[in-house]
Amino acid sequence: MKNLLNVSLAIALLFSATLMSCKNDGLQPTEQPSDKFISFKGETIKIPANFPEELFGQTQEEFDSYMNGKTARKAREINSANLTYDEILEIFNKHLVKYPRVNYDSISNEDLKRILVDIPSIKSLEDALSKVDFIFDYYNTIVKNDIIPDVLALEKSKLSAKISGGSPGSLTDPERNVLLGNPTYGAIYAQAANDANYVTMVEWGVDIDNQKNNAFKHSLWNCLIIRGILGGAPASKTQAINFAQNGTSAHEKNNDGSQNHTPEAAMDLHNNMSARNWMDDEVKWGIGPFRKMPNFEKIKNTWYARANSSTFYDKSTNWTGILVLHGGNNSTTWNNLYNNLYGGHQHCVHME
Template sequence: MHLILRKGAFLAVFGAILLACDTPYWELTPNEDASETLDTIQFKGERVVIPGNFPKELFHQTQEEFDVYYESISGKGNARTSGEVVLITYEELLPILVKHNAKYPLITSEEGILEKDLERVFRDFPDITTHEEANEKRALIYDFYQALCKRDVVAEVVALEGVKRENGRILGPESGGLTTPEKNHLLLNPGYAQWYVQAAQDAINLATTLFGNAVVGNKGNAFKHSTWNALSIRFILKGSPASENQAIDFTQDGCSKHEQNDNGLQIHDKDSAMDLHNNMSAREWMENETSWGFGPFRKMPSVDEIINNMHSKANSCAMHNMVDILNWHGGDNSVTWNNLFNNLYSPNQHLVHVMP
């Protein structure tokens, strides 16, 4: 399939761009003060060096703490009062994530920490002195750089929302914008978010190519959601030092928040039931088809295998109503809805659509 080959080439170039860029944010900032002070703090038991003016509340943030932080600097509270909700799209968010993640070392389970990034790591972690020790602590090092990256990403997203608000570009959920819960979930971890958003954008483009459209409730939409979940898990595992649970949990949480309204309330309708079911089916398939070994011993479906499997399932999936879908998961009750929103896996692997 030419589409898949082109996609593979794109991802290869995309990865090369990431490998080529690792200059820290404060080294790129124009007119920086060369005398800027540095500070040494403890991060998860390690001494780390950070810019003296870096907001330390960005370290060790829970989702709830980040939500409060984001609202405090974005003016979102005023927007809620006025009824204006500015939503950004995956297409808008992806280049922001790519640009800022590229300023920090690329750290994965398979490659560990690259030789070219060691000088940066040794400078930022003064007690880490060998490549072996750096690789042993790669997850901690990755988390540290994610906190640094978060500041840069948040600043640019807030600025983008401000421009859109001033220009009157107020989107609704049907326009393809991220809900506030989904966006905040992504901004808390920009590294995972980049791969999640890349998967979403790829799934949207593939659905349009293979099905003509991905209208809410149709077979193209079933393909989009299932492919999005499966690709996100694969991309996160290949592009970061994430564990199985971290990759699946991040994907599940983001895709479930996609089915919430801007206030974080669950949406209980046939379209959400369909999407949540298809999300779970894709995660179940990925879990069953993947050997969660470490690094080169990890095996999982390729991009082509994911696309072909979900394409086949979506093409042949049956149309059902919301009652049928809910009955597969326990019936129309609060427990079932909570399971659909919060469970990582499903007893099912089939897809479903709710409209022709």
């Protein structure tokens, strides 16, 4: 992960824990003449008449195809158009606050009023609480049509500015698509990236690829993504870990979606997976803010110690030893590193 823009630690960590808690008090549900109603997963939902209905129920692969059809660029242009975490986070937050925020344990009165208008087949608070996953999916899909045009417009403006090379902390196209596929989780993911970068600078004083500080940053990043999703959105432990895996693995890919088989990718993928394994063991019962999971200090201290004592591999001679840990230097191992949620390790590696 490349250097990201620094943010205030106190503000950043508070934001991660309270993502999207603010609302526009003046926002009222209104039915526009262009609205229409359709059936989705057995519920009646309201959508704008021009809303692309194919966005509902898409797999990540289908959404990738949808986005790639809108963002076809020449190979030499791709890196200069990639957004940073700060840029995509600003777009997410601009639009997510316009819609109800739901979780398994709570729906505000203001949000309930909006939900009853937008999903008329839901009749009461009890009904809404029993259908939180559906409500979340509905608004998470509706907001995509607000977010995607802003993302495309900013990418286009960066191309027009003829920026040379990718910006520090920029997303790959596959990674961007993962975040856009679930904007609520995506905002938490991007904030976790900023938090991990800032904390790395505070704790290590440097942010250099391959070294111990980078092992710490990747481990911390994965843990904060999982913790943030579980505390701030409807999600099971598996869903949170899966999103962390999908996004951070896509971060290592080329813009065309192909895998990078480099020493740096092997190191990052191993450290990402180790952190996910640890979080799988540490996260226990409960929902939302009441879920039993490690706090920030425990995460930071655990992975600082493991990064500081991480196993060293020489980039020029024996880095493939990282692959041997996972089965050998072959395509199966690379596929496992990119695609598996879990592995058999909970330690860090670094290179020089």
